[in-house]
Amino acid sequence: xxxxxxxxxxxxxxxxxxxxxxxxxxxxxxxxxxxxxxxxxxxxxxxxxxxxxxxxxxxxxxxxxxxxxxxxxxxxxxxxxxxxxxxxxxxxxxxxxxxxxxxxxxxxxxxxxxxxxxxxxxxxxxxxxxxxxxxxxxxxxxxxxxxxxxxxxxxxxxxxxxxxxxxxxxxxxxxxxxxxxxxxxxxxxxxxxxxxxxxxxxxxxxxxxxxxxxxxxxxxxxxxx
Amino acid sequence: xxxxxxxxxxxxxxxxxxxxxxxxxxxxxxxxxxxxxxxxxxxxxxxxxxxxxxxxxxxxxxxxxxxxxxxxxxxxxxxxxxxxxxxxxxxxxxxxxxxxxxxxxxxxxxxxxxxxxxxxxxxxxxxxxxxxxxxxxxxxxxxxxxxxxxxxxxxxxxxxxxxxxxxxxxxxxxxxxxxxxxxxxxxxxxxxxxxxxxxxxxxxxxxxxxxxxxxxxxxxxxxxx
Amino acid sequence: xxxxxxxxxxxxxxxxxxxxxxxxxxxxxxxxxxxxxxxxxxxxxxxxxxxxxxxxxxxxxxxxxxxxxxxxxxxxxxxxxxxxxxxxxxxxxxxxxxxxxxxxxxxxxxxxxxxxxxxxxxxxxxxxxxxxxxxxxxxxxxxxxxxxxxxxxxxxxxxxxxxxxxxxxxxxxxxxxxxxxxxxxxxxxxxxxxxxxxxxxxxxxxxxxxxxxxxxxxxxxxxxx
Amino acid sequence: xxxxxxxxxxxxxxxxxxxxxxxxxxxxxxxxxxxxxxxxxxxxxxxxxxxxxxxxxxxxxxxxxxxxxxxxxxxxxxxxxxxxxxxxxxxxxxxxxxxxxxxxxxxxxxxxxxxxxxxxxxxxxxxxxxxxxxxxxxxxxxxxxxxxxxxxxxxxxxxxxxxxxxxxxxxxxxxxxxxxxxxxxxxxxxxxxxxxxxxxxxxxxxxxxxxxxxxxxxxxxxxxx
Numbered sequence: 034x035x036x037x038x039x040x041x042x043x044x045x046x047x048x049x050x051x052x053x054x055x056x057x058x059x060x061x062x063x064x065x066x067x068x069x070x071x072x073x074x075x076x077x078x079x080x081x082x083x084x085x086x087x088x089x090x091x092x093x094x095x096x097x098x099x100x101x102x103x104x105x106x107x108x109x110x111x112x113x114x115x116x117x118x119x120x121x122x123x124x125x126x127x128x129x130x131x132x133x134x135x136x137x138x139x140x141x142x143x144x145x146x147x148x149x150x151x152x153x154x155x156x157x158x159x160x161x162x163x164x165x166x167x168x169x170x171x172x173x174x175x176x177x178x179x180x181x182x183x184x185x186x187x188x189x190x191x192x193x194x195x196x197x198x199x200x201x202x203x204x205x206x207x208x209x210x211x212x213x214x215x216x217x218x219x220x221x222x223x224x225x226x227x228x229x230x231x232x233x234x235x236x237x238x239x240x241x242x243x244x245x246x247x248x249x250x251x252x253x254x255x256x257x258x
Numbered sequence: 259x260x261x262x263x264x265x266x267x268x269x270x271x272x273x274x275x276x277x278x279x280x281x282x283x284x285x286x287x288x289x290x291x292x293x294x295x296x297x298x299x300x301x302x303x304x305x306x307x308x309x310x311x312x313x314x315x316x317x318x319x320x321x322x323x324x325x326x327x328x329x330x331x332x333x334x335x336x337x338x339x340x341x342x343x344x345x346x347x348x349x350x351x352x353x354x355x356x357x358x359x360x361x362x363x364x365x366x367x368x369x370x371x372x373x374x375x376x377x378x379x380x381x382x383x384x385x386x387x388x389x390x391x392x393x394x395x396x397x398x399x400x401x402x403x404x405x406x407x408x409x410x411x412x413x414x415x416x417x418x419x420x421x422x423x424x425x426x427x428x429x430x431x432x433x434x435x436x437x438x439x440x441x442x443x444x445x446x447x448x449x450x451x452x453x454x455x456x457x458x459x460x461x462x463x464x465x466x467x468x469x470x471x472x473x474x475x476x477x478x479x480x481x482x483x
Numbered sequence: 484x485x486x487x488x489x490x491x492x493x494x495x496x497x498x499x500x501x502x503x504x505x506x507x508x509x510x511x512x513x514x515x516x517x518x519x520x521x522x523x524x525x526x527x528x529x530x531x532x533x534x535x536x537x538x539x540x541x542x543x544x545x546x547x548x549x550x551x552x553x554x555x556x557x558x559x560x561x562x563x564x565x566x567x568x569x570x571x572x573x574x575x576x577x578x579x580x581x582x583x584x585x586x587x588x589x590x591x592x593x594x595x596x597x598x599x600x601x602x603x604x605x606x607x608x609x610x611x612x613x614x615x616x617x618x619x620x621x622x623x624x625x626x627x628x629x630x631x632x633x634x635x636x637x638x639x640x641x642x643x644x645x646x647x648x649x650x651x652x653x654x655x656x657x658x659x660x661x662x663x664x665x666x667x668x669x670x671x672x673x674x675x676x677x678x679x680x681x682x683x684x685x686x687x688x689x690x691x692x693x694x695x696x697x698x699x700x701x702x703x704x705x706x707x708x
Numbered sequence: 709x710x711x712x713x714x715x716x717x718x719x720x721x722x723x724x725x726x727x728x729x730x731x732x733x734x735x736x737x738x739x740x741x742x743x744x745x746x747x748x749x750x751x752x753x754x755x756x757x758x759x760x761x762x763x764x765x766x767x768x769x770x771x772x773x774x775x776x777x778x779x780x781x782x783x784x785x786x787x788x789x790x791x792x793x794x795x796x797x798x799x800x801x802x803x804x805x806x807x808x809x810x811x812x813x814x815x816x817x818x819x820x821x822x823x824x825x826x827x828x829x830x831x832x833x834x835x836x837x838x839x840x841x842x843x844x845x846x847x848x849x850x851x852x853x854x855x856x857x858x859x860x861x862x863x864x865x866x867x868x869x870x871x872x873x874x875x876x877x878x879x880x881x882x883x884x885x886x887x888x889x890x891x892x893x894x895x896x897x898x899x900x901x902x903x904x905x906x907x908x909x910x911x912x913x914x915x916x917x918x919x920x921x922x923x924x925x926x927x928x929x930x931x932x933x
Contacts, residue, residue: 048328052342076332079304080339097333103273105406105461107301108322108355110333114305117277126584130333133581134613135606156585163584163613166654181330204616204654236330351809358806359838360831381810388809388838391879429841429879498778502792526782529754530789547783553723555856555911557751558772558805560783564755567727580783631780686780 034150034170035092035122036072037209037231040222040252041152041173043076043096043124047240055081056088058239061246063089071253072232076124079110086119094152095123097130100139112143122150124234125169128177134163141169152211152234161197162204171209172201173234179214181237185221186214191228198229217248222255232256259375259395260317260347261297262434262456265447265477266377266398268301268321268349272465280306281313283464286471288314296478297457301349304335311344319377320348322355325364337368347375349459350394353402359388366394377436377459383421386435390426396434397426398459404439406462410446411439416453423454442473447480457481484600484620485542485572486522487659487681490672490702491602491623493526493546493574497690505531506538508689511696513539521703522682526574529560536569544602545573547580550589562593572600574684575619578627584613591619602661602684611647612654621659622651623684629664631687635671636664641678648679667698672705682706709825709845710767710797711747712884712906715897715927716827716848718751718771718799722915730756731763733914736921738764746928747907751799754785761794769827770798772805775814787818797825799909800844803852809838816844827886827909833871836885840876846884847876848909854889856912860896861889866903873904892923897930907931 035041042062044050050058055077066073067090076094077085086093095118099109115123125140126132132140137153144151145168152171155161161174174197179186186194194212201210212225213234225233235252242248260266267287269275275283280302291298292315301319302310311318320343324334340348350365351357357365362378369376370393377396380386386399399422404411412419419437426435437450438459450458460477467473485491492512494500500508505527516523517540526544527535536543545568549559565573575590576582582590587603594601595618602621605611611624624647629636636644644662651660662675663684675683685702692698710716717737719725725733730752741748742765751769752760761768770793774784790798800815801807807815812828819826820843827846830836836849849872854861861869869887876885887900888909900908910927917923 043332046326046328046331046334046336046339048338051328051336051339078336078339080307080335080343082305084308095333101271103271103276106271106354107268107349107352107461108320108335109271110305111271111276111303113273114271114276114303118305124332127332128585129331131583131585134576134584134587134610135578135581137584138607138610138613157588159617160584160588163588163616166613166616167609236332353810356808356810359801359809359812359835360803360806362809363832363835363838382813384842385809385813388813388841391838391841392834493782496776496778496781496784496786496789498788501778501786501789528786528789530757530785530793532755534758545783551721553721553726556721556804557718557799557802557911558770558785559721560755561721561726561753563723564721564726564753568755574782577782579780686782 035074038226038256039072039074039232040256041074041076041094041211041232041234042239043234043236044240045236046078049240051078052081056085058245059085059089059091059093062249063091065249065253066091069253069257071256082115082118082120092121095120096127098123098125098140098144100136100143102143112147112149116147116149120149122152122170125151125153127154128156128175128180137164138167141167158193158196158200162200165201165205165208169208171211173211173213175213175234182215185216186212187216187221187224187228189215191224194225194228194230218251219255222252223258260299263451263481264297264299264457265481266299266301266319266436266457266459267464268459268461269465270461271303274465276303277306281310283470284310284314284316284318287474288316290474290478291316294478294482296481307340307343307345317346320345321352323348323350323365323369325361325368327368337372337374341372341374345374347377350376350378352379353381353400353405362389363392366392383418383425386422387425387429390430390433394433396436398436398438400438400459407440410441411437412446412449412453414440416449419450419453419455443476444480447477448483485524488676488706489522489524489682490706491524491526491544491661491682491684492689493684493686494690495686496528499690501528502531506535508695509535509539509541509543512699513541515699515703516541519703519707521706532565532568532570542571545570546577548573548575548590548594550586550593552593562597562599566597566599570599572602572620575601575603577604578606578625578630587614588617591617608643608646608650612650615651615655615658619658621661623661623663625663625684632665635666636662637666637671637674637678639665641674644675644678644680668701669705672702673708710749713901713931714747714749714907715931716749716751716769716886716907716909717914718909718911719915720911721753724915726753727756731760733920734760734764734766734768737924738766740924740928741766744928744932746931757790757793757795767796770795771802773798773800773815773819775811775818777818787822787824791822791824795824797827797845800826800828802829803831803850803855812839813842816842833868833875836872837875837879840880840883844883846886848886848888850888850909857890860891861887862891862896862899862903864890866899869900869903869905893926894930897927898933
């Protein structure tokens with residue numbers, strides 16, 4: 034399972050992360066993970082999963098699965114197909130791809146059935162606690178108003194992270210807790226861990242950085258120091 | 259562009275068509291296409307596109323794209339990412355993945371912008387004519403009540419195919435017309451062409467067949483005789 | 484607030500419950516509620532809310548609200564508009580109208596802001612506990628496979644009701660718990676209460692009954708005895 | 709049927725148009741329609757339909773229907789329930805409530821089956837022509853980027869209106885054509901008619917006006933002069 038604490042990079046469907054460009058980012062993360070014995074993971078588009086899994090050792094995640102089993106579901110994302118690529122897990126219920134409560138539960142069950150780990154994304158303290166009652170491996174709280182912004186949630190709203198950690202821990206001592214939105218550097222990561230999380234989920238902070246290797250190295254310092 | 263008349267196989271998310279199994283079907287189609295100088299295409303899951311494109315010469319299609327451009331669209335299917343795999347086109351608005359009218363139009367535009375062909379699926383005569391007013395390369399009419407069934411639309415309801423062809427041709431002389439639902443053998447294909455279409459879209463007739471090569475060979479006979 | 488224990492009748496969009504026919508059912512419930520000093524409520528279509536609220540004293544609920552505030556949301560169900568009709572509350576996340584986790588949370592908040600009570604519907608033990616972490620007034624567990632069937636959930640699967648009650652009570656001592664699916668008579672209601680719930684949510688058991696008054700009277704006996 | 713040319717006011721879910729406030733607007737329109745022998749219609753929230761229908765003579769429309777028949781569809785908008793309120797018709801596929809192509813077709817069919825008129829909203833020339841191949845009574849083109857803005861589509865982009873009219877008339881000589889987005893005064897209405905439409909669909913231009921009666925009177929001048 035994804036080793037804690039961890040940094041999970043979601044490359045979304047950014048122009049800078051299609052095909053070979055996503056592979057390049059994954060390779061850079063792979064090298065930095067090894068150099069620092071750090072736990073890093075990358076979530077990529079479904080079209081790139083198989084290619085990237087073959088080339089790196091860090092865990093590769095899908096960005097989404099649909100709550101379906103094999104059958105007549107043209108164009109939807111099958112959990113078993115994600116498993117077949119060699120991916121290690123999947124994001125579930127990202128703020129850009131919300132699912133019904135019943136489907137979040139079903140996606141977690143289906144992922145688990147195939148040995149895929151799950152990171153369920155949530156938007157506030159209460160939905161984070163609700164999600165932590167399901168059997169995902171991680172809950173990642175990301176206040177939507179801060180996503181893609183310049184200020185890290187750990188600076189802009191540390192209370193929401195602290196409150197989510199406290200509320201989740203009252204009902205679930207096992208689930209990994211991540212936070213995200215605006216996370217950009219090592220201080221943000223260190224602060225996230227200080228607030229009780231097991232790491233961060235981020236996207237633009239690396240993918241949109243002029244120097245991605247530098248951005249990744251800065252982030253990792255917050256993880257290992 | 260996909261040569262007419264044609265047989266397009268949609269492998270859906272069938273158990274029999276995940277990963278290597280989808281590749282195997284694509285290779286069989288590739289060989290049969292060459293042997294018979296026949297126009298065959300396969301629509302596969304996004305996770306398998308890149309792998310299959312590298313191994314076969316027949317056109318490989320996606321089963322779906324979302325009407326998005328590069329950016330913050332975690333877990334959705336980016337047209338540019340489909341193009342990046344080497345796919346030649348995509349199904350749009352399959353009966354198992356309906357889109358809004360505005361999004362069908364947008365998917366066609368975005369696909370075209372990347373040089374991807376489009377096959378828009380429809381459910382009856384009127385929606386087929388409506389779809390033919392957009393700029394897709396093909397319209398594929400599939401009466402939902404016959405999809406996955408044992409009787410071909412060309413036998414169960416030849417009128418709907420004939421009427422769709424007539425109605426579409428009154429407003430669009432260019433668009434390719436396919437029909438589907440229950441299509442299983444060469445007679446169904448021949449009948450589809452006799453009714454004025456440029457081929458068929460099918461799924462279970464091949465993917466669920468005990469002997470897929472035999473099923474494909476039977477279908478192709480309807481195309482070339 | 485809706486007095487516990489209670490019977491909540493969802494008339495859905497049944498042919499037998501449009502307009503005056505829904506009003507007739509509401510009036511029958513109103514009379515039976517008074518005769519038996521029983522807590523009954525009815526959830527009706529948005530087009531009928533105002534008319535029914537004016538004619539009965541039992542609480543009238545909406546079947547759904549959308550997580551929106553006043554503005555440009557053509558054709559969606561505004562919580563404030565539901566309040567304006569005089570309705571007392573709303574179902575949220577019915578199995579026929581699932582919402583994202585974030586939207587369930589938002590609907591509850593918006594309903595509360597207007598003084599509307601909420602009954603959040605769920606499909607299994609884990610989603611019921613998850614929902615009970617939000618601030619709804621009631622959680623109603625309804626196993627989808629039993630909805631509309633002939634056997635009450637209290638007979639077909641009493642464990643799921645018992646387990647949901649136990650699991651919810653570990654984290655929330657306040658929220659009302661209802662169960663539903665296949666509920667038809669007083670024994671089902673009595674059994675639901677015996678299993679630890681505060682009542683039932685039902686639909687076809689009354690609306691599709693030949694003699695609705697008789698069906699209601701039978702149900703109420705399970706509540707008051 | 710709605711007399712042409714016409715002005716259709718969609719009050720959306722605006723704060724200024726809930727319950728009695730929507731009724732007040734409808735009454736003002738009713739009076740102005742009579743004074744000027746003008747064709748005006750209003751589209752209101754489902755919770756207000758019945759109340760408003762009882763008090764005015766102008767046609768009252770729903771803002772949306774779902775493509776369902778009576779049955780187990782909790783919380784959705786039943787065409788038959790809309791008919792039961794006395795409404796004369798419904799908007800379909802508004803830009804804030806898009807439907808799949810198959811569902812637009814089905815909504816029109818179901819509405820027609822109950823004698824309800826339909827106004828299908830579209831976003832550009834091609835989707836307008838596509839919609840005009842279905843059997844709706846009106847097609848209303850509204851470029852999304854101009855909706856809610858200060859400049860009327862008839863000024864900002866008269867070509868799109870002209871092109872839509874021309875393209876629709878090539879395939880359908882019967883369907884009423886409306887345009888909308890930014891429409892605010894009589895000149896906009898007159899220009900819309902000059903461009904070949906049979907009227908306008910508007911919202912904020914009246915609902916957000918300080919003096920709604922004045923705004924309505926101005927609009928009507930463009931209709932009757």
